[in-house]
Amino acid sequence: xxxxxxxxxxxxxxxxxxxxxxxxxVAVARAWxxxxxxxxxxxxxxxxxxxxxxxxxxxxPVEVAIAFEALGRHAVPGPWxxxxxxxxxxxxxxxxGVATLAxxxxxxxxxxxxVADQVYVGATPTDQVGAQHPSVDRARRLFExxxxxxTHPEALDLAVLATSAQLLGAGERVLADxxxxxxxxxxxxxxxxxxxxxxxxxxDVRIALDFARPLVVGAALGEVPASAAKVAAADAAxxxxxxxxxVHGAIGYTAEFDLSVxxxxxxxxxxxxxxxxxxxxxxLGSLVDSRDGTDR
Amino acid sequence: MDLTLxxxxxxxxxxxxxxxxxxxxxxxxxxxxxxxxxxxxxAWERQLSDARWSVVSWPERYHGRDASLVEWxxxxxxxxxxxxxxxxxxxxxxxxxxxxFDHGTPDQQDRFLPTMATGERIWAQCWSEPEAGxxxxxxxxxxxxxxxxxxxxxxxxxxWSSRASYAHWGFGLFRSDPQAQRHAGLTYFLFPLDADGVxxxxxxxxxxxxxxxxxxxxxxFVPDADVLGGVGAGWDVAMSTAGNERGLSLRSPGRFCAxxxxxxxxxxxxxxxxxxxxxxxxxxxxxxxxQAYRLYTWGTVTRLAGGGDMGAAGSxxxxxxxxxxxxxxxxxxxxRGPAAEVGSTxxxxxxxxxxxxxxAGTNEVQxxxxxxxxxxxxxxxxxxxxxxx
Ligand SMILES: Cc1cc2nc3c(=O)[nH]c(=O)nc-3n(C[C@H](O)[C@H](O)[C@H](O)COP(=O)(O)OP(=O)(O)OC[C@H]3O[C@@H](n4cnc5c(N)ncnc54)[C@H](O)[C@@H]3O)c2cc1C
Numbered sequence: 056x057x058x059x060x061x062x063x064x065x066x067x068x069x070x071x072x073x074x075x076x077x078x079x080x081v082a083v084a085r086a087w088x089x090x091x092x093x094x095x096x097x098x099x100x101x102x103x104x105x106x107x108x109x110x111x112x113x114x115x116p117v118e119v120a121i122a123f124e125a126l127g128r129h130a131v132p133g134p135w136x137x138x139x140x141x142x143x144x145x146x147x148x149x150x151x152g153v154a155t156l157a158x159x160x161x162x163x164x165x166x167x168x169x170v171a172d173q174v175y176v177g178a179t180p181t182d183q184v185g186a187q188h189p190s191v192d193r194a195r196r197l198f199e200x201x202x203x204x205x206t207h208p209e210a211l212d213l214a215v216l217a218t219s220a221q222l223l224g225a226g227e228r229v230l231a232d233x234x235x236x237x238x239x240x241x242x243x244x245x246x247x248x249x250x251x252x253x254x255x256x257x258x259d260v261r262i263a264l265d266f267a268r269p270l271v272v273g274a275a276l277g278e279v280p281a282s283a284a285k286v287a288a289a290d291a292a293x294x295x296x297x298x299x300x301x302v303h304g305a306i307g308y309t310a311e312f313d314l315s316v317x318x319x320x321x322x323x324x325x326x327x328x329x330x331x332x333x334x335x336x337x338x339l340g341s342l343v344d345s346r347d348g349t350d351r
Numbered sequence: 352m353d354l355t356l357x358x359x360x361x362x363x364x365x366x367x368x369x370x371x372x373x374x375x376x377x378x379x380x381x382x383x384x385x386x387x388x389x390x391x392x393x394a395w396e397r398q399l400s401d402a403r404w405s406v407v408s409w410p411e412r413y414h415g416r417d418a419s420l421v422e423w424x425x426x427x428x429x430x431x432x433x434x435x436x437x438x439x440x441x442x443x444x445x446x447x448x449x450x451x452f453d454h455g456t457p458d459q460q461d462r463f464l465p466t467m468a469t470g471e472r473i474w475a476q477c478w479s480e481p482e483a484g485x486x487x488x489x490x491x492x493x494x495x496x497x498x499x500x501x502x503x504x505x506x507x508x509x510x511w512s513s514r515a516s517y518a519h520w521g522f523g524l525f526r527s528d529p530q531a532q533r534h535a536g537l538t539y540f541l542f543p544l545d546a547d548g549v550x551x552x553x554x555x556x557x558x559x560x561x562x563x564x565x566x567x568x569x570x571x572f573v574p575d576a577d578v579l580g581g582v583g584a585g586w587d588v589a590m591s592t593a594g595n596e597r598g599l600s601l602r603s604p605g606r607f608c609a610x611x612x613x614x615x616x617x618x619x620x621x622x623x624x625x626x627x628x629x630x631x632x633x634x635x636x637x638x639x640x641x642q643a644y645r646l647y648t649w650g651t652v653t654r655l656a657g658g659g660d661m662g663a664a665g666s667x668x669x670x671x672x673x674x675x676x677x678x679x680x681x682x683x684x685x686x687r688g689p690a691a692e693v694g695s696t697x698x699x700x701x702x703x704x705x706x707x708x709x710x711a712g713t714n715e716v717q718x719x720x721x722x723x724x725x726x727x728x729x730x731x732x733x734x735x736x737x738x739x740x
């Protein structure tokens with residue numbers, strides 16, 4: 056019984072943190088949004104060298120969650136959930152290069168299909184890539200693909216978990232940046248972080264994230280369904296983004312200020328790989344089935 | 352990361368489950384805030400204690416089992432899953448006992464722990480005063496030295512003291528140094544609630560029962576032997592339980608997991624219709640919250656077992672469980688539809704849950720603590736040392 060990361064898991068998180076915080080990932084994400092994917096693909100290769108693309112097949116979901124939390128914290132662009140969570144499990148092997156997929160109706164578009172070496176519908180390769188649609192997150196480039204797909208349940212669970220972990224990382228980042236901002240911004244002669252209205256909002260974000268994390272880790276360990284992680288992480292990260300924007304005032308509402316990268320990313324991830332309503336419905340269904348008068 | 356239980360933990364779990372299955376009363380006991388229910392709950396404490404289940408984490412010499420923190424959490428989970436009665440001795444067991452173990456003299460431990468374990472002597476926490484709620488350090492009750500008799504004379508008033516209407520002894524803070532301000536000069540005393548000069552006036556709560564009381568002190572003599580943790584050290588001694596109360600011990604995850612499971616059952620039994628539809632999200636979220644709390648607690652247990660302490664995380668915890676408890680019961684009342692107002696265990700649970708954000712330090716105060724001590728935001732203005740209190 057030890058519900059804390061092991062030393063190896065901390066080392067993995069530390070190595071990712073070291074690489075990503077030295078990689079100006081916000082610039083990478085902004086360039087990606089503008090169609091300049093060179094820096095993003097270079098970062099992709101460095102992350103692959105660190106082992107991120109083989110965690111799904113070679114390590115456990117806990118390591119996958121650790122890696123995706125770091126990707127979310129640093130807003131790393133690209134079809135990571137697709138290449139490093141869903142497809143390795145669905146195909147049964149690590150993905151070489153960059154791959155993406157759609158899984159209609161749950162995942163209607165193939166993310167970043169224009170930069171992928173391989174595009175799938177489910178686990179079936181396709182070269183039928185259609186029109187591009189914009190996302191609220193400008194670094195997410197959504198493409199129509201045609202075809203129908205079988206869902207690989209285990210692969211889907213890992214993709215949902217990875218998305219949840221990204222949300223957790225993004226939420227933590229917004230909270231950290233917001234706390235730093237309210238300590239430095241002054242109005243009415245005081246740091247705005249000394250006002251209780253601001254404090255209590257940020258405390259609520261801390262509480263929401265602290266109780267989303269055990270569900271993400273618990274899902275990685277198979278203690279709760281992946282849907283539980285997704286609902287909690289989406290709710291907590293969304294609260295972080297709304298609160299983060301509010302405590303920043305107008306500067307937070309600009310595209311230029313970096314907070315925008317996470318606000319838009321979080322909104323996109325909230326509905327990616329199953330909306331909260333979808334996952335709540337799955338949870339409710341399984342709860343009602345399993346509580347049929349017998350004990351757990 | 353590893354959530355598997357060891358062989359001995361599994362054995363402990365099986366033994367707990369088997370005993371509870373055989374002994375938990377089939378019918379719920381009457382409210383412990385009535386004379387009849389009080390007696391029933393005290394008898395239940397006795398029964399638990401006879402089989403050494405009342406204080407599993409205590410040493411064997413005080414009727415415990417030397418259970419580890421992990422085993423304590425397992426016990427609590429099984430206890431509430433079995434639908435066992437609320438613990439009438441909880442204030443003593445969870446709030447006072449940890450202090451007695453840490454700060455009490457061997458004589459105090461021997462005098463107070465055994466009857467606490469058996470439920471023979473029930474304790475009430477006497478901290479709050481009419482003018483000292485959230486701002487506990489502004490308390491005015493005094494302790495005056497009585498050298499002749501070798502002790503102290505307590506004067507003043509405490510209030511909102513849970514269980515004090517029927518309890519036998521109280522523990523509380525009094526100002527022993529009239530010159531000192533706020534946190535300084537306070538002393539922690541233990542006293543019988545039937546001592547000369549003590550008057551207990553029950554106060555009916557929202558549900559009409561006398562769940563708490565106000566307690567008046569007029570020259571109540573307390574011998575030196577019943578000072579806990581040193582004269583003038585009261586604040587630090589008291590704060591060592593505040594962490595317990597907000598954190599691990601006051602509300603174990605088992606309570607919420609069991610309640611969430613019962614909520615799912617209620618949902619299953621509710622006929623289709625708008626009340627059921629409207630409750631669906633609340634049911635899922637209550638279950639999610641209970642699971643989050645259960646897993647979060649394992650994280651806390653891991654940290655504590657590794658030598659860490661609760662710190663301000665107890666405040667994160669307290670806001671979460673108290674709001675979860677209300678949301679869970681609101682959902683249940685929603686499912687009961689027009690019958691929501693009719694007396695039921697759900698209604699009792701709902702009414703009690705409403706007090707969660709108030710007692711054990713209000714949630715506003717907890718949010719201040721989270722913001723200041725965890726997020727590092729600037730502190731609230733506080734009365735200066737010399738300011739009148
Ligand atoms: C069911 C129940 C059982 C209890 N049992 C016990 C017991 O056994 N023993 C005991 O000693 N006490 C007990 N209490 C009392 C409890 O500890 C106090 O109610 C609590 O500390 C709050 O104090 P107060 O009621 O005076 O409220 P106040 O402190 O007057 O607070 C009123 C409101 O003002 C807000 N407020 C106060 N200060 C601040 C601040 N700095 N920033 C923001 N908001 C603030 C509060 O959050 C609250 O919303 C119990 C209370 C209840 C409801």
